[in-house]
Amino acid sequence: MSLAIATNNAATQRNWLEKLGPGHIILGTALVLYPLVASDFFLTQIGGYSLIFGMLGLSLMLLAGYGGMVSLAQITVAGISAYAIAILGNNNSNVLGFGWPWWLAVPFAVVAAALASALIGWISVRTEGIYTIMITLAIATATYYFAQQNYAIFNGHSGYAGIRAPVFWGVNWRDARPFYYLCLGLSVLSYAGVLYGSRSTFGMTLQAIRDNPRRMRALGYHVTAHKVFAWLLAGVIAGLAGVLLVWFNGRVSPGTIGVDAAIDVLIIAVIGGLRHPIGPFLGALVVVLMQTFAIDIVGAERFNTLIGLVFLVIVFVSPDGILGLWGRIKPHLAQESLRPGP
Amino acid sequence: MRMHRRTLLALAVFTGLTAPSMALAADDTIKIGLLATFEGPFTVLGEDGERGAMTAVAEMNGTVAGKKIEIVKGSSDASPDSAVRAARKLVEQDGVKVLVGPLSGDEGIAVKDYAKTQPNVTFINGTSAAQDTTLRNPAENFFRFSTDGAQWMAGLGTYAFKDKGYKKVATVAEDYSFPYTQVFGFMAEFCKAGGHVPSKSWVPIGNKDFSSVIAAIPEGVDAIYVALGGADAVNFLTQYQQSGGTAPLIGGSITVDQTVLTSKGKLKEVLKGTPSAGPTADTNDAPAWKAFVEAYKKQPGAFPSPSLFAHGYYVDMKATLLGLDKVGGDVSDGGKKLREALSSLSFDTPTGKVSLDKNRNAIADIFLTEVTEGSDGNLLNKLVKVVPQVNQTLGIPEDEFMKLGAVNRDNPSCP
Numbered sequence: 086m087s088l089a090i091a092t093n094n095a096a097t098q099r100n101w102l103e104k105l106g107p108g109h110i111i112l113g114t115a116l117v118l119y120p121l122v123a124s125d126f127f128l129t130q131i132g133g134y135s136l137i138f139g140m141l142g143l144s145l146m147l148l149a150g151y152g153g154m155v156s157l158a159q160i161t162v163a164g165i166s167a168y169a170i171a172i173l174g175n176n177n178s179n180v181l182g183f184g185w186p187w188w189l190a191v192p193f194a195v196v197a198a199a200l201a202s203a204l205i206g207w208i209s210v211r212t213e214g215i216y217t218i219m220i221t222l223a224i225a226t227a228t229y230y231f232a233q234q235n236y237a238i239f240n241g242h243s244g245y246a247g248i249r250a251p252v253f254w255g256v257n258w259r260d261a262r263p264f265y266y267l268c269l270g271l272s273v274l275s276y277a278g279v280l281y282g283s284r285s286t287f288g289m290t291l292q293a294i295r296d297n298p299r300r301m302r303a304l305g306y307h308v309t310a311h312k313v314f315a316w317l318l319a320g321v322i323a324g325l326a327g328v329l330l331v332w333f334n335g336r337v338s339p340g341t342i343g344v345d346a347a348i349d350v351l352i353i354a355v356i357g358g359l360r361h362p363i364g365p366f367l368g369a370l371v372v373v374l375m376q377t378f379a380i381d382i383v384g385a386e387r388f389n390t391l392i393g394l395v396f397l398v399i400v401f402v403s404p405d406g407i408l409g410l411w412g413r414i415k416p417h418l419a420q421e422s423l424r425p426g427p
Numbered sequence: 428m429r430m431h432r433r434t435l436l437a438l439a440v441f442t443g444l445t446a447p448s449m450a451l452a453a454d455d456t457i458k459i460g461l462l463a464t465f466e467g468p469f470t471v472l473g474e475d476g477e478r479g480a481m482t483a484v485a486e487m488n489g490t491v492a493g494k495k496i497e498i499v500k501g502s503s504d505a506s507p508d509s510a511v512r513a514a515r516k517l518v519e520q521d522g523v524k525v526l527v528g529p530l531s532g533d534e535g536i537a538v539k540d541y542a543k544t545q546p547n548v549t550f551i552n553g554t555s556a557a558q559d560t561t562l563r564n565p566a567e568n569f570f571r572f573s574t575d576g577a578q579w580m581a582g583l584g585t586y587a588f589k590d591k592g593y594k595k596v597a598t599v600a601e602d603y604s605f606p607y608t609q610v611f612g613f614m615a616e617f618c619k620a621g622g623h624v625p626s627k628s629w630v631p632i633g634n635k636d637f638s639s640v641i642a643a644i645p646e647g648v649d650a651i652y653v654a655l656g657g658a659d660a661v662n663f664l665t666q667y668q669q670s671g672g673t674a675p676l677i678g679g680s681i682t683v684d685q686t687v688l689t690s691k692g693k694l695k696e697v698l699k700g701t702p703s704a705g706p707t708a709d710t711n712d713a714p715a716w717k718a719f720v721e722a723y724k725k726q727p728g729a730f731p732s733p734s735l736f737a738h739g740y741y742v743d744m745k746a747t748l749l750g751l752d753k754v755g756g757d758v759s760d761g762g763k764k765l766r767e768a769l770s771s772l773s774f775d776t777p778t779g780k781v782s783l784d785k786n787r788n789a790i791a792d793i794f795l796t797e798v799t800e801g802s803d804g805n806l807l808n809k810l811v812k813v814v815p816q817v818n819q820t821l822g823i824p825e826d827e828f829m830k831l832g833a834v835n836r837d838n839p840s841c842p
Binding site for chain 2: 124125126127130230233234236241242243244246247334335336337338340341343345377380381384385386388389
């Protein structure tokens with residue numbers, strides 16, 4: 086009996102490894118070992134920051150790729166959880182700051198973000214295509230200006246400063262390595278969640294709704310509920326990213342959730358590609374690298390032009406983003422491997 | 428084969444990520460970070476700041492204590508987040524031990540907070556002029572050789588009340604710490620002299636439509652005090668003129684700066700005769716100022732006269748270089764000697780003597796000015812009066828000054 090279970094276990098284990106695939110294993114190992122070779126700057130400012138924006142892109146990819154709803158309000162959702170952390174936890178701006186411990190503030194912030202996301206979704210599911218973009222842009226802009234001009238809750242233009250990542254288990258989670266692994270852990274969790282969810286019944290239904298909402302409605306599915314639930318899930322991911330973002334910056338202000346940032350998230354998702362959850366992470370890496378180092382390449386006057394040109398070239402060469410590029414190169418490589426060696 | 432290909436890809440990504448961090452600075456150069464707004468609504472101001480900083484570098488022929496100066500630039504969009512991100516990149520990636528910047532108020536406060544986490548790096552302000560960057564909770568390694576926004580207003584409130592005869596003034600200013608500081612500096616004197624400020628309008632940076640602000644200005648005010656910068660100032664003034672507004676203006680330091688005075692169109696008529704105060708005056712006759720203007724004009728794209736951003740970045744960069752010169756360019760001790768040298772530094776700038784107080788904030792001359800048309804048709808800030816050696820507490824004893832409270836939207840008030 087016990088033997089049977091053991092073999093059974095081994096079988097599932099093998100199965101798991103196979104399911105994971107060599108690509109994931111190599112990528113995962115590389116990401117886990119990355120801190121061994123990277124400087125602190127590359128760990129947090131490039132690595133951690135890319136993972137955070139990758140998660141934001143992922144939440145958009147979930148909505149746009151599987152649900153056909155392009156949202157510009159993901160940074161707003163992240164901003165809500167970031168502000169919630171600043172308000173519920175400690176800050177040094179002398180406004181609010183209830184001093185809740187992190188294990189209470191974080192779930193609260195993420196739930197608040199998810200609910201806000203669901204609300205945004207509930208408002209915008211009545212629209213389609215470009216109108217969804219417009220309505221989410223309107224929500225993002227309105228939130229930005231509200232945060233900018235409200236002093237009682239959002240503390241206006243200066244926002245909140247002096248927000249510290251928690252210290253527990255003897256680890257300061259804002260130190261380079263712990264913070265990187267924290268970002269990596271949550272990213273992997275979100276990534277795996279989206280990948281698993283996309284193959285679940287709910288994911289399949291959502292994709293079917295994307296392709297033909299009228300038929301799904303006729304079949305008896307509650308289209309609106311499915312869409313709003315997708316917004317809720319995207320809100321959880323964006324909310325987690327928001328918590329990481331506020332710990333990363335140590336501060337949050339309306340500039341964090343401005344229209345520029347909202348468009349950055351869209352660019353990340355588009356550059357990376359919307360067909361697979363890995364796309365936004367690739368996009369985030371490219372965008373963060375460009376935004377950090379373009380100024381070293383062309384100087385202070387024209388670096389935004391260079392960034393724009395690179396994005397233009399990527400989208401021009403491959404409408405599907407970096408994932409699309411990979412999709413085009415792959416068959417060539419596969420053919421290469423079929424040829425006999427020298 | 429399949430594995431091999433992916434390994435290659437992973438390797439490529441890997442080396443790409445780590446390689447840039449391997450670049451090392453040569454021993455005979457000294458790296459100085461220059462943080463300014465090269466994007467966003469204050470781009471024009473940031474570019475002029477850079478010109479000022481480069482004027483100081485050119486004055487030293489690009490070397491200090493026998494070492495070549497290497498300027499590494501960082502760009503922000505005037506938001507505190509982007510300023511800290513750019514500062515982090517300069518300090519943690521490019522490895523600068525001395526950083527000059529940033530440009531605007533809230534950025535200054537954010538960079539000061541960041542400075543506390545990098546005790547081995549020396550931060551010298553650019554032109555950020557919020558009061559609390561140095562007055563409350565200062566950082567040991569943050570120096571400001573340019574004065575703050577309240578200091579810049581020295582003499583203006585009294586001048587507006589006594590010489591101009593304005594009794595009731597409405598204020599329109601951007602909604603962040605630097606304009607709060609400017610309004611504070613103006614009102615400190617104006618209210619004390621007996622004036623009243625019945626309404627204060629705060630507008631977000633980058634605001635385009637000022638119609639509601641203009642409508643909210645009360646009837647019967649003698650003048651409007653405007654503390655807006657760059658495009659915001661041009662937009663407000665244009666719309667105010669179009670709406671038929673005729674009240675005379677009082678300018679904040681960056682409102683009637685060269686960045687605004689050089690803008691084209693009918694604005695000229697509106698701006699003529701506007702009193703203002705700030706760290707510079709275009710018609711300053713002092714030989715040191717004239718020499719500075721000539722040196723500044725050699726920079727590409729220079730304005731007819733340096734803006735206060737060019738001046739501020741010049742003064743702070745000059746102080747940095749003088750400090751570095753004193754310690755022989757040696758910052759290997761975590762910049763301790765450099766910071767000691769800077770703390771006791773006192774030197775002559777194009778606008779008079781500058782020294783630091785105990786919070787490492789400058790004590791310097793302030794210029795009361797009025798906008799006039801120059802002989803070549805360009806608008807200039809004509810020097811009216813020099814207010815000598817203004818300190819951060821505006822000549823008020825420190826304990827009394829601290830009792831006035833931190834500057835914000837509601838403080839001070841005299842309706």
